[in-house]
Amino acid sequence: MTNLSQWPVLKQLRGPDRLGLHDAAKSRPTEELEPRTVTADRVVKSICPYCAVGCGQNVYVKDEKVVQIEGDPDSPVSRGRLCPKGSASLQLTTGAAREQHVLYRRPHGTDWERLDLATAMDMVADRVIASRRNSWQWEVDGKRTRRTLGIASLGGATLDNEENYLIKKLFTALGIVQIENQARVCHSSTVAALGTSFGRGGSTTYLQDLQRADCIVIEGSNFAEAHPVGFQWVMEAKARGATIIHVDPRFSRTSALADMYVPIRAGTDIAWLGGLINYVISNDKFFREYVVNYTNAATIVSDKFRDTEDEEGGVGLFSGLDPEARSYNTDTWQYEGGEVAAASGERDSQYGDIASEVESDSGHSHSHGSGGPALRGTWRRDETLEDPRCVFQILKRHYSRYTPEMVERICGVPQALFHQVADAITANSGRERTTAFAYAVGWTQHTVGVQYIRSASVLQLLLGNIGRPGGGIMALRGHASIQGSSDIPTLFNLLPGYIPMPHAHEHETLDEFIAADAAARGFWANMRSYMVSLLKAYWGPAATPDNDFCFDYLPRISGSHSTYETVQAQLDGKCEGYLLLGENPAVGSANTKMQRLGMANLDWLVVRDFSLIESATWWKDGPEIETGELKTEDIATEVFFFPAASHTEKNGSFTNTNRMLQWHHAAVEPANDCRSDMWFMFHLGHIIRAKLAGSTDEMDRPILDLTWDYPTEGDQDEPVAEAILAEINGWNADGEFLSGYTELKDDGSTACGCWIYCGAYAEGVNQTARRKPHTEQGISALEWAWSWPDNRRELYNRASADPDGKPWSERKKLIWWDEDEGSWVGDDTPDFEKTKPPSYRPDDDATGVEAISGIDPFIMQADGKGWLYVPAGLVDGPMPTHYEPQDSPFQNALYPQQRNPVRQVFSRKHNRYHPSGDDHDAGVFPYVLTTYRLTEHFTAGAMSRWQPYLAELQPELFCEVSPALAAERNLEHNGWATIVTARGAIEARVMVTSRMRPLHVQGRTVHQIGLPFHWGVNGLSSGDSMNELSAISLDPNVHIQEVKALTVDIRPGRRPRGADLPRFVEAYQQRAGIDEKTGMEGVTVR
């Protein structure tokens, strides 16, 4: 009777809940259920491990198991929200898809074998030692290198800062220079562009500040889907009346939520932004007082400089180009009367006799992450902005042909739409209003990626929108700590804090390195203190003034050692060992075939990840096995797979897209063989040091003298992550924790592992773990975690006040000078010397920080100004210039020069380029393809394709095509299409949608195809990889690949299988007349 009374239908009929929406629908078991959030034993504070929004997470633990993960409502960034990926992170951390044990594939083996963890660690240590000895280079061409090119590593953007610190420290001490991570292939362009423009390479603003914008331009990003939780701040701005503009080849949810959507041809944003720059200048819409005082608009440029426009008709080349070397000598770009030292790496390379091609290859533009190029001498300014050689007039001439008509012709944007956007951004800029720009890898991944972001920098400086609330440039980063893996770089060309890696010279002392590299003015003038403190952190008591603080222990670079050069070194047999640390290049890097063939040529490979990603299993199930190009039994590569610990199983900090370090606590210990990368590096270092103990070989001194004594905790001897953060922060000779980088000394009395993170452990408190709820503080939320530099949230915020120190307007008040207090005050940490008054003017011979005047907001720039024109620091031009992508269906309508003349291209069998524009047979690949990320998947898929929720939500690779293209190529909705380039062919389901719009460009219609890039052959959701199609063609500043604008062909049906596939691709190459010279041209001016 009791059971019958509980029957839901009876309860519904007899009780008050007649609609069955409440009690009637409950059974007794349901009523007895309790939320896991209630029954948990404890709640552990954490941070989402997916994209770089950095959402707060509460991790619920019961019986020492993670049972639930929820959004943390206290977080000022996320306010309790999680996107589908963050919500699925319980599956990521506790799901059955995680490998739990070490796996081993012996040379020529056909399957995995189990190996115990200790044995595997010992074997890897042996291989590191042997490869290092096999490939050691004391010198190259008579220049000291002290390094090995026989070993490389890749990965770090998904890891903690503390893990990246150990990777860089250990491998540097071993002499390994080929250390790279996802930052190379995702946002290296950002660092060089924002660094040269403003003095630091991080986002100038932070997500929450977007709510204060009056207009937001989102371009090169599908913000709403790729960073959904961060997008709430765009919606907050919209709710307050802001105008939202989305510029993108593809209509997406971001477009749907915008007030204006601007479809654009992929690969033409510089022409578009150049058009806006021209509009702002020619219509006198720029913020004159801001521009005159806070930018280099008034500075006079050398009379030797020649612009792209200066030859008849404008050929599209700057002065100083060496067509044979395919590089610019940038001397003529410099200011009149001043000597502008080049970017940090280049400044060093100018010392001695480094060849010019090495300068352009060394990735030195990347070193402006926190310190703009140095200035020396004196220079002249004309604050009327009338001098024909002042930056403003040069800029005006440079963009004079970027008219609305030209924009329409190149980009396919109708002139009326152009004017609507131009009106919106100019109406929403000035004293009372601000406009923000937000972008992601839609801008960075081009052969002119740096100059894309430079274009926005120029525009925002002209409009007076940098350093002001609701303004700025928001670089939307896509890995939890990709900002951190640039700051504490697992990158070949940088040391922590953007100190450049030293170049190879016959002999170079620390003082010569500093003298060649440090700026005379601004905070970069203190570089010796930053460097010596780093060397003390690395080598402790062994680092003394007598041995140059072990400066000689650092291995030297001699050109580019980026991940793309490393792949070629693998193919050429020069690199024999490779460690993949949370990165999946067999799916995520350009030209995946070359990635796999490179790995097939290794002696040994270490893969650390959650599941068996494609980069771990290519030898048994990769595409080349199917086509017969590789045979498992013939592959000699020895493969070790180590299962990784998840973010809930380790302590550490992520640096999010706001430049904010946020600590996540370990909720439980990792099970079985799963370990953190911190554990792996620490114990690998211990084993290697033990094996080398007693060695008298000079090559082993750096690893034996390394400070490697971190305390450990727990049953697994996990290094104490807080100790590593403390070393990153630094201490003085009294053992006191430093509170900021101004306390660093150059005499060895301070140690600091990363000067820009100095203050993160101030007073012995883990500042990155602070969690004062956002409801208890202002928008800047200064007591939530810690941002670099010096806990400043809005960079360059001195510019939020006028030259006299007063807010530009009450509405846009942020930081101002308080005369009574004698200091800068406001709702942020001032990005300026706190007591330096606006009236301060330096003496003519002032140096260092004293040379920065009271009206110089850009304190990391040697002249204190925002750079509209970059006189040094970039290798492909002082001002952004439109060039067509490497592969394009169109001729460059602005210049005879078709492509970036100094881009990096590689003529290899599996890396063929397409004919472009008017080239014969360019029509074989008539369509433009662009790539993108989905909400439900994450980069190369390792953290999403194995999660049931996410795999179910996005189960299959698809391509988006317009109805017109579908009709032209007989493509059926939900049917199959084959997409082809000279590199490969893939298949995808067809989605016919009006979201893809044909554009009218240069008198004809161009169709664009959208393609997500997450898939590979493994996981619950599998499919072909987009990067089978892409080529390795790189931006010359930072070596980032062009994967946002390709040309392709598309046809209905599935791709060929087996050996027919390479034959199919070769047939396309033959039809298009492609050979080793196609697309390799540098200068194309005839």
Add this chain to the structure above:
Amino acid sequence: MAASADHDLPAGLRYMVEHGHAADGSHALNTEPTQHLVNPRAVNPTQHAAVAEWVRRRVQADEQMRSAKEAS
């Protein structure tokens, strides 16, 4: 607030009824921290006992560091 006495209401809904806005802080400023309705405050340590002692040992082992300070 009769509704708040109704223990059948989910905590989040009860919070909304009582406060007039959602418990997760959405679309409203100055809301209280929320999951605290059902959770105890999480432990969030910002100091680690082992670190200071370890740094002291590092400094102690570095004679040059200490002498540089004396010289300055």
